[in-house]
Amino acid sequence: MKPLLEQNFYEVFEISTGATRAQIDQAYELAKKTYGDNSLAAYSLFDSEERKEIIRKIHLAYETLSDENRRSQYDRDLLGLAAPEKPASSVSESVKTAPVVAAPALPKSTGETMESVEIESLTGLDLRQIRERLGIPLQEIANKTRINITYFQFLEKNQFRSLPPSVYLRSYVIQYARLLGLDGDRVADRILWLVEQSRKPDPI
Amino acid sequence: MQLQDQTNPSKSEIWAVGGGKGGTGKSFLSANLAIALSNQGKRVLLIDADLGCANLHTCLGIDYPESTLSDLLTGRIKRIEEAIVPTGIADLGLISGAQDILEMANPKYAQKMRLLKQIQELDMEYIILDLGAGTSFNILDFFLIADQGILAVLPEPTSIENVYRFIKSVFYRRFRKIAREDSVREIIARAMDQKNENGIKTPYDLIEQVARMDGAVGEQLKNEMYSFRPKLVVNQVRSKDDITLGFSMRSSCTKYFGITVEYVGYVEYDDHVWQATKRRRPMLTEYPMSSSARGIHKVADNLVHHKQLTIDYLVKTAPRR
Numbered sequence: 001m002k003p004l005l006e007q008n009f010y011e012v013f014e015i016s017t018g019a020t021r022a023q024i025d026q027a028y029e030l031a032k033k034t035y036g037d038n039s040l041a042a043y044s045l046f047d048s049e050e051r052k053e054i055i056r057k058i059h060l061a062y063e064t065l066s067d068e069n070r071r072s073q074y075d076r077d078l079l080g081l082a083a084p085e086k087p088a089s090s091v092s093e094s095v096k097t098a099p100v101v102a103a104p105a106l107p108k109s110t111g112e113t114m115e116s117v118e119i120e121s122l123t124g125l126d127l128r129q130i131r132e133r134l135g136i137p138l139q140e141i142a143n144k145t146r147i148n149i150t151y152f153q154f155l156e157k158n159q160f161r162s163l164p165p166s167v168y169l170r171s172y173v174i175q176y177a178r179l180l181g182l183d184g185d186r187v188a189d190r191i192l193w194l195v196e197q198s199r200k201p202d203p204i
Numbered sequence: 205m206q207l208q209d210q211t212n213p214s215k216s217e218i219w220a221v222g223g224g225k226g227g228t229g230k231s232f233l234s235a236n237l238a239i240a241l242s243n244q245g246k247r248v249l250l251i252d253a254d255l256g257c258a259n260l261h262t263c264l265g266i267d268y269p270e271s272t273l274s275d276l277l278t279g280r281i282k283r284i285e286e287a288i289v290p291t292g293i294a295d296l297g298l299i300s301g302a303q304d305i306l307e308m309a310n311p312k313y314a315q316k317m318r319l320l321k322q323i324q325e326l327d328m329e330y331i332i333l334d335l336g337a338g339t340s341f342n343i344l345d346f347f348l349i350a351d352q353g354i355l356a357v358l359p360e361p362t363s364i365e366n367v368y369r370f371i372k373s374v375f376y377r378r379f380r381k382i383a384r385e386d387s388v389r390e391i392i393a394r395a396m397d398q399k400n401e402n403g404i405k406t407p408y409d410l411i412e413q414v415a416r417m418d419g420a421v422g423e424q425l426k427n428e429m430y431s432f433r434p435k436l437v438v439n440q441v442r443s444k445d446d447i448t449l450g451f452s453m454r455s456s457c458t459k460y461f462g463i464t465v466e467y468v469g470y471v472e473y474d475d476h477v478w479q480a481t482k483r484r485r486p487m488l489t490e491y492p493m494s495s496s497a498r499g500i501h502k503v504a505d506n507l508v509h510h511k512q513l514t515i516d517y518l519v520k521t522a523p524r525r
Contacts, residue, residue, distance in 0.1 A: 014458060034455045034456060039452060040452075165427075167431065
């Protein structure tokens with residue numbers, strides 16, 4: 001959830017960052033119709049100035065996303081490689097410029113070192129990897145938090161649609177992440193964003 | 205957006221059909237969705253929650269029953285089962301709404317919750333609440349209680365405006381229930397006024413203001429926005445543009461309210477509906493092969509399976525540019 005002015009081009013079109021060219025074209029056509037002068041859907045929510053602003057942003061978004069080179073440049077510069085953008089509502093500017101946080105100390109026996117964890121791009125699979133490297137059984141987390149283990153299993157498998165509503169989930173993720181020595185709030189922000197994306201309708 | 209203090213212990217799923225303006229087809233949708241579900245072999249109860257203006261029984265072709273919702277609310281009958289009347293359609297029962305007593309149009313919140321508890325204990329798979337027109341607390345509360353809140357809209361400016369107003373009212377009703385602090389409640393009340401002095405135009409602005417006053421409440425409001433997913437049905441569709449309207453309203457709601465509206469389908473404008481209504485017969489039983497019947501089945505299917513229309517659906521049927 002963020003105001004239009006802060007939305008990236010994909011959010012403007014309400015499509016995923018992996019959208020195909022055909023999906024972008026469809027979304028563009030719909031957006032022009034939705035916010036155009038004769039639209040019944042938008043006039044009572046946005047005044048004419050706001051609609052002009054939306055239309056301007058729609059054209060700009062289309063110019064960029066419909067050009068393969070410009071799109072990949074945009075993805076690289078603004079979205080940080082292929083990683084989707086994090087929710088603006090919950091992340092301050094200072095965090096945006098410092099996306100890397102210290103990782104928990106990991107047992108040497110894994111033979112690998114993981115110097116940092118990119119919270120902004122992590123998924124449930126990464127959480128599982130971190131947990132396993134730390135040698136913490138999932139059951140132990142379930143026991144300590146007294147939260148149903150199946151939720152953590154869904155989380156670690158990226159089965160976001162099976163997770164409970166965000167209002168409960170946030171606290172579950174925070175507790176889980178803290179047991180792994182991670183920043184609970186930021187991990188929760190990231191996971192809730194992923195959950196939100198997964199619950200969105202198929203890209204239009 | 206289910207009330208947190210309400211859990212649905214039974215397996216029955218509650219659908220509430222609302223949408224602001226009168227005449228958008230709320231009773232039509234409620235009755236025909238209920239029939240569509242019962243045709244699938246589901247046990248369904250239809251409740252006319254249009255307190256004070258009930259006429260769902262007419263849509264089903266039955267006379268105003270002796271026992272109604274008002275008898276339950278006044279305590280004249282004790283058990284909810286006594287208020288259920290058969291509809292002549294297998295597995296479909298009806299509780300008719302109050303028609304006469306004016307004060308019954310405004311039951312207390314506790315009364316509604318008691319009623320809801322009784323409803324939930326019934327051995328039904330689906331319970332469909334036909335809400336009245338408008339945005340009274342009654343209607344908003346029933347909409348909030350439901351597992352699926354369905355909005356009926358006509359492709360007309362007045363109807364669309366009313367649906368948006370309805371969504372906004374539902375929000376602020378819910379927000380007010382979360383916010384306990386007087387100062388926060390005051391802000392929410394003021395936000396309802398479009399020309400408020402605080403510059404609050406959208407729910408975004410409101411949440412930002414509230415978050416500044418009380419971070420925890422702001423967070424809760426945000427979560428409410430995320431979990432509120434009303435379903436949209438466009439009724440009396442006459443053109444491809446009318447079908448597109450559903451997608452456009454979905455987009456506008458995302459950008460303005462920051463919520464996800466799910467477009468579950470549309471019902472074509474169809475003379476069969478008018479003919480069935482005149483005969484006081486439900487469209488789906490009278491004209492099961494009509495285009496409007498197909499639309500109803502599609503909507504019911506999407507709601508049951510938690511699906512919605514995607515833009516590809518439109519592209520498949522729409523002429524190319």
